[in-house]
Amino acid sequence: WQVTNHMRESLARDALTMALAAKFRAGEDVSGLVHHSDRGVQFRSIRYGETLAESEVVASVGSRGDSYDNAMAEALNSVYKAELIDRREWSGLIEVMAETSKWVSWYNQDRLHSAIAYRPPVEVHSEWINQSDTESVAA
Known part of the structure; x- marks a missing residue:
C-alpha cells in the first residue's frame, strides 16, 4: 500500500515495490504471480511494467468498460474509505x-472477513503457503 496526494505512476510503483520487498523478505517466490489491475495509466506505464517483469510477475489488466474486472480491489478501497478515511478530518x-x-x-x-469463513487474511494466507509448500514437496 502507499498513500500520497496524487495519482501518478510513482504512487503505484512505490506500492508495488513495497509489496514485492515484503514477499522477498518472507522468502516467498513471486515468479508467475498474477498482478490484477484496472486500465489506469499508472499501471500501464513502462516503468511499472518493467518492475513487474524484473520480478517475473504477470500483468493482468482489466477490460475496458468492465467494472467487474477489478471488483475485489474496488471493494477493498470502499472498505478502507468507509472504515477509516471518511470517518474524520485529517x-x-x-x-x-x-x-x-x-x-x-x-x-x-x-x-474477520466473511468471504473466508470469518477468519483474518493472515491466517488463511499462512495455511495456503503451508499447503503450497507441502504440495511442492509431494510433487
Whole structure:
C-alpha cells in the first residue's frame, strides 16, 4: 500500500515495490504471480511494467468498460474509505499514512472477513503457503 496526494505512476510503483520487498523478505517466490489491475495509466506505464517483469510477475489488466474486472480491489478501497478515511478530518498526509499503516495491519492480522469463513487474511494466507509448500514437496 502507499498513500500520497496524487495519482501518478510513482504512487503505484512505490506500492508495488513495497509489496514485492515484503514477499522477498518472507522468502516467498513471486515468479508467475498474477498482478490484477484496472486500465489506469499508472499501471500501464513502462516503468511499472518493467518492475513487474524484473520480478517475473504477470500483468493482468482489466477490460475496458468492465467494472467487474477489478471488483475485489474496488471493494477493498470502499472498505478502507468507509472504515477509516471518511470517518474524520485529517490534519495532513503524515497522519493519514500513520493511521493507514495501523488500519492495514489490523485489516490483515485481526479483522474477520466473511468471504473466508470469518477468519483474518493472515491466517488463511499462512495455511495456503503451508499447503503450497507441502504440495511442492509431494510433487
